[in-house]
Amino acid sequence: MQPRPFLIRLLAFATLLPVASPPQATAANYDVLIRNGTIYDGSGRAPFVGDVAVNGDRIAAIGKLSGARGKTETEARGLAVAPGFINMLSWANESLIQDGRSQSDIRQGVTLEVMGEGESMGPLNDSMKREMSENQGDIKFEVKWTTLGEYLDFLVQRGISCNVASFVGATTVRIHEIGYADRPPTSAELGRMEKLVRRAMQEGALGVGSSLIYAPAFYAKTDELIALAKVASGFGGVYISHIRSEGTRLLEAAEELITISREAGIPAELYHLKAAGQSNWNKLDALIQKIEAARAAGLRITADMS
Numbered sequence: 001m002q003p004r005p006f007l008i009r010l011l012a013f014a015t016l017l018p019v020a021s022p023p024q025a026t027a028a029n030y031d032v033l034i035r036n037g038t039i040y041d042g043s044g045r046a047p048f049v050g051d052v053a054v055n056g057d058r059i060a061a062i063g064k065l066s067g068a069r070g071k072t073e074t075e076a077r078g079l080a081v082a083p084g085f086i087n088m089l090s091w092a093n094e095s096l097i098q099d100g101r102s103q104s105d106i107r108q109g110v111t112l113e114v115m116g117e118g119e120s121m122g123p124l125n126d127s128m129k130r131e132m133s134e135n136q137g138d139i140k141f142e143v144k145w146t147t148l149g150e151y152l153d154f155l156v157q158r159g160i161s162c163n164v165a166s167f168v169g170a171t172t173v174r175i176h177e178i179g180y181a182d183r184p185p186t187s188a189e190l191g192r193m194e195k196l197v198r199r200a201m202q203e204g205a206l207g208v209g210s211s212l213i214y215a216p217a218f219y220a221k222t223d224e225l226i227a228l229a230k231v232a233s234g235f236g237g238v239y240i241s242h243i244r245s246e247g248t249r250l251l252e253a254a255e256e257l258i259t260i261s262r263e264a265g266i267p268a269e270l271y272h273l274k275a276a277g278q279s280n281w282n283k284l285d286a287l288i289q290k291i292e293a294a295r296a297a298g299l300r301i302t303a304d305m306s
């Protein structure tokens with residue numbers, strides 16, 4: 001069995017077992033036993049000192065397990081034991097090809113890398129593959145995949161320490177069909193873009209990601225993004241966005257995200273909640289009020305400060 005960090009196995013911790021599980025019978029044997037750690041279960045409740053036992057990739061027991069044995073035992077007195085952290089805005093898409101051990105993140109407790117802020121590693125057409133090959137920097141790799149799912153499988157097959165997931169990039173499907181042109185897609189092109197999103201969702205994409213502050217991403221108008229988000233919505237996906245402006249048009253950009261959420265019937269998350277530029281700092285209260293009002297109206301809007 002390939003060795004995997006304990007933290008990955010702890011991901012399911014909060015949901016699998018009640019925190020107040022009773023002390024376990026003695027003499028039990030587990031694959032892994034983490035002793036005497038200060039357990040933060042991810043619920044936000046106060047931490048408590050205890051032992052965590054793991055079998056395979058599942059939490060098997062939590063509590064005082066003093067009589068139990070583990071094939072691997074770790075003394076965690078004075079250390080925090082927690083479910084793995086999630087990097088909601090990962091750009092490890094090339095570095096994991098270079099070195100799948102993910103040391104820089106995993107040593108900070110990050111066990112899940114979520115990619116796809118506007119651009120994703122698939123789907124690709126021939127010219128996108130060529131471009132991806134030609135524009136490589138220090139990290140050189142052969143583009144052996146076409147779809148987003150194939151890219152994620154490629155990583156896993158190479159061997160990576162972390163778990164990976166991705167949004168499909170709104171910009172990626174745009175480039176796939178209309179390249180770098182500053183124009184709306186024709187209805188046939190939009191239909192093909194929707195089909196690409198559908199395929200990515202079938203492969204397990206988390207939803208559609210956009211990064212509307214960069215070209216050619218910002219050539220996409222709101223209705224194009226709604227159309228793509230609608231497809232993701234049908235699969236229970238999420239729309240996530242680096243919004244169109246974080247400065248002079250910050251509030252209008254947030255309004256666009258809320259409109260997409262409402263029109264596509266999809267939860268939406270605003271990446272890097274901030275007001276850029278001193279003259280815009282005073283907009284933060286209004287921005288938060290806007291999000292709160294949308295939530296109060298029943299929309300599932302969230303934000304992060306990544």
Ligand SMILES: [Zn+2]
Nearest residue numbers: 117211242271
């Ligand atoms: Zn961004």
